Amino acid sequence: MSVRYELIAQCPETGARAGLLHTPRGTFKTPIFMPVGTQATVKTMTPEELQDLGAEIILSNTYHLYMRPGEALVKEAGGLHRFMNWPRGILTDSGGFQVFSLGPLRKITEEGVSFKSHIDGSQHFFSPEKVMQIQMDLGADIIMAFDECPPHPSTWEYARNSLDVTLRWARRCQQAHHREGQALFGITQGGMYADLRRESAQRFVEMDFPGYGIGGLSVGEPKPLMYEMLDVTVPELPANKPRYLMGVGSPDCLLEGVARGVDMFDCVLPTRVARNGLAMTSTGKVVIRNAQYARDFEPLDPNCSCSTCRNYSRAYLRHLYKAEEILAYRLLTMHNLHMLLQLMRDMRQAIIDGSFVAFKKSFLARYGQESQE
Amino acid sequence: MSVRYELIAQCPETGARAGLLHTPRGTFKTPIFMPVGTQATVKTMTPEELQDLGAEIILSNTYHLYMRPGEALVKEAGGLHRFMNWPRGILTDSGGFQVFSLGPLRKITEEGVSFKSHIDGSQHFFSPEKVMQIQMDLGADIIMAFDECPPHPSTWEYARNSLDVTLRWARRCQQAHHREGQALFGITQGGMYADLRRESAQRFVEMDFPGYGIGGLSVGEPKPLMYEMLDVTVPELPANKPRYLMGVGSPDCLLEGVARGVDMFDCVLPTRVARNGLAMTSTGKVVIRNAQYARDFEPLDPNCSCSTCRNYSRAYLRHLYKAEEILAYRLLTMHNLHMLLQLMRDMRQAIIDGSFVAFKKSFLARYGQESQE
Ligand SMILES: [Zn+2]
Ligand SMILES: [Zn+2]
Numbered sequence: 001m002s003v004r005y006e007l008i009a010q011c012p013e014t015g016a017r018a019g020l021l022h023t024p025r026g027t028f029k030t031p032i033f034m035p036v037g038t039q040a041t042v043k044t045m046t047p048e049e050l051q052d053l054g055a056e057i058i059l060s061n062t063y064h065l066y067m068r069p070g071e072a073l074v075k076e077a078g079g080l081h082r083f084m085n086w087p088r089g090i091l092t093d094s095g096g097f098q099v100f101s102l103g104p105l106r107k108i109t110e111e112g113v114s115f116k117s118h119i120d121g122s123q124h125f126f127s128p129e130k131v132m133q134i135q136m137d138l139g140a141d142i143i144m145a146f147d148e149c150p151p152h153p154s155t156w157e158y159a160r161n162s163l164d165v166t167l168r169w170a171r172r173c174q175q176a177h178h179r180e181g182q183a184l185f186g187i188t189q190g191g192m193y194a195d196l197r198r199e200s201a202q203r204f205v206e207m208d209f210p211g212y213g214i215g216g217l218s219v220g221e222p223k224p225l226m227y228e229m230l231d232v233t234v235p236e237l238p239a240n241k242p243r244y245l246m247g248v249g250s251p252d253c254l255l256e257g258v259a260r261g262v263d264m265f266d267c268v269l270p271t272r273v274a275r276n277g278l279a280m281t282s283t284g285k286v287v288i289r290n291a292q293y294a295r296d297f298e299p300l301d302p303n304c305s306c307s308t309c310r311n312y313s314r315a316y317l318r319h320l321y322k323a324e325e326i327l328a329y330r331l332l333t334m335h336n337l338h339m340l341l342q343l344m345r346d347m348r349q350a351i352i353d354g355s356f357v358a359f360k361k362s363f364l365a366r367y368g369q370e371s372q373e
Numbered sequence: 374m375s376v377r378y379e380l381i382a383q384c385p386e387t388g389a390r391a392g393l394l395h396t397p398r399g400t401f402k403t404p405i406f407m408p409v410g411t412q413a414t415v416k417t418m419t420p421e422e423l424q425d426l427g428a429e430i431i432l433s434n435t436y437h438l439y440m441r442p443g444e445a446l447v448k449e450a451g452g453l454h455r456f457m458n459w460p461r462g463i464l465t466d467s468g469g470f471q472v473f474s475l476g477p478l479r480k481i482t483e484e485g486v487s488f489k490s491h492i493d494g495s496q497h498f499f500s501p502e503k504v505m506q507i508q509m510d511l512g513a514d515i516i517m518a519f520d521e522c523p524p525h526p527s528t529w530e531y532a533r534n535s536l537d538v539t540l541r542w543a544r545r546c547q548q549a550h551h552r553e554g555q556a557l558f559g560i561t562q563g564g565m566y567a568d569l570r571r572e573s574a575q576r577f578v579e580m581d582f583p584g585y586g587i588g589g590l591s592v593g594e595p596k597p598l599m600y601e602m603l604d605v606t607v608p609e610l611p612a613n614k615p616r617y618l619m620g621v622g623s624p625d626c627l628l629e630g631v632a633r634g635v636d637m638f639d640c641v642l643p644t645r646v647a648r649n650g651l652a653m654t655s656t657g658k659v660v661i662r663n664a665q666y667a668r669d670f671e672p673l674d675p676n677c678s679c680s681t682c683r684n685y686s687r688a689y690l691r692h693l694y695k696a697e698e699i700l701a702y703r704l705l706t707m708h709n710l711h712m713l714l715q716l717m718r719d720m721r722q723a724i725i726d727g728s729f730v731a732f733k734k735s736f737l738a739r740y741g742q743e744s745q746e
Contacts, residue, residue, distance in 0.1 A: 039692075039693075039696045039698055040689075040692065040693075041693060041696075041698050041700045043698065043699060043700075044699045044700065044703075045700070046700065046703070046704075047684075048680075048684075068692065068695065068696055069667070069688070069692045069695075073667065073668060073688065073692075076668060076670075077670055077686065077688060077689070078670075083686075083688075083689055083692075084689060085684045085685055085689075294442070294446065295446060295449060297449075297450055297451075307421075311420075311421075311458045312458055313450065313456075315442070315446065315450060315456075316413075316450070316456055316457060316458075318442075319412075319413065319441065319442040319446075319456075320412075320413075320414060322441065322442075323412045323414075323441055325412055325414050325416065326416060326417045326699055326702060326703070327414045327416075327417065327418070327419065329699060330417075330419070330699070330703075331419075
């Protein structure tokens, strides 16, 4: 098996898990946050900087790399790791979420999805087999089965049909996938319906994937509803496989996800909000353009050990941001990624120490609840 | 004296000089190239990266910092070095060149220049005394006297009057300047007229500055004309003071400037062209967006030891540039700065070794002549 999950410790009150994900590219500590490198780069960052931050695995997007530079070129470069000079783990998503986000630009059939490029309007077709070929060519360590991600809200009937299509596509993915050392994860769906979530999880587990994505969440629903869906999904998943909540990355959602037994997360949040001048600090959000920081010569987060907080003041960061300097986006991205990666490490340690519940409570009291950007 | 020049070696054929610039912030090896950090940041780079590249002194712009964030804020932060976390040398320009570039937005009188902000159109006034106050507040190691930079072309009469104004302003700058450990350089002018260039240099030398800028060149004139102006200016300047050719940074101009006895240079060229996808390599320019590099998995410059060339291929750089990723601008800036800083180090060594003429010839044969961007 190309990926193996090892449980190290579990919080008896919540089910939060500390584990190890053994892969051919190394062993990663879970729970883990995967920074997003959509176009074969985690925006503004070098791979060396990501390693210095302690990132162990990143996510890259199948749809975007297929469009540009094309998977054939990446394959010719020796695969995605070599192309972007990233020696640690890579997970590629299925392209499903991106394609379905195209809305009127795409058409779904049993065979697959036809859609128009967001770059030049050209016509394309993704089938489960095509998506497997692309991801095999890209050469990530973990790849995702092609799924249909129902919009929110969807009717029960739509979610039910979508679930069936996703299962049939997942089987075709399993049949088409043949790359040594690369793990294919399934993606459970089911909309916002508990019965469908349970059934989707059960039927995916029957198909025996080395890991399970939980898809179709964080698509605009209220957070309590997302947590409810996690509450019905995770108990159906086997304890010896990793669980991956897709597209989630605000600190409160990471805590709540881990509390429900999730092991892996990815999200554009820390990198995207950084470019909008927003820092996630230990005491909540800082909107760096605000006038209150103009003469604030303190670090962004006095409790943070990242290089941004060690070397620069809020006043300087604000100046850079107002002046639209690239260094502003770099320094805020650096901090936000450090903050989330450190949060994951702290959660893991708390689980091992048996203090996860107290840690969660204290973190949220300092940080404050937030709605996801 | 706050800045002292020490001559180490001189090329007997050309007059090219290897020297040391002793400043309170350390001793810098000349000839030297100063990367430009207009808004208190060398675009896309961290100070740590600049240090790793071997940059010893950078230039920052008085006009821009006065506009944003304002010199009072920088002073409150503890000065420009501390504000931007740069421990080595800083030179601030006089603001003259920026103000005169505003064209119809500015009006020149004997007292100074009134002008409108490029940011919000508000009204401002720069006098020699005001420019000294700003630069004293910013706290650079070397500051420049306020000069009038005549447009190109200018009549002899215009250049003559402009020279006189600049001299009177320079005297006012000397009177107004009083900051320990900060050196005030004069800026010689004279348009494209040999007699005026000579006279300007002589009259500035009489005023005994610790260093001399050569201004009003690289303003659109043909390169041979610029070299002619250097040929008449430099011999008038004392051997025991540094000579600084302002706003020049293409490899061929650096070689020709050093060959004429210039010690210091600054230019936005390496950082600006990088953001336009242009790399300066040992064998000439590389326009990275060109289709010929799509599947070129070789380094940008096989003869370069910078981290961009050690870690990434031309194909990856092209992908990043086409995808408008910030990492493209970072990696190209890194390479271009390394290229120029290494060129300065190589020139210095060649002067010391007595092989400057051969070095210059061989470099230009490989690189090719170029017109300045
Ligand atoms: Zn930080
Ligand atoms: Zn290089």
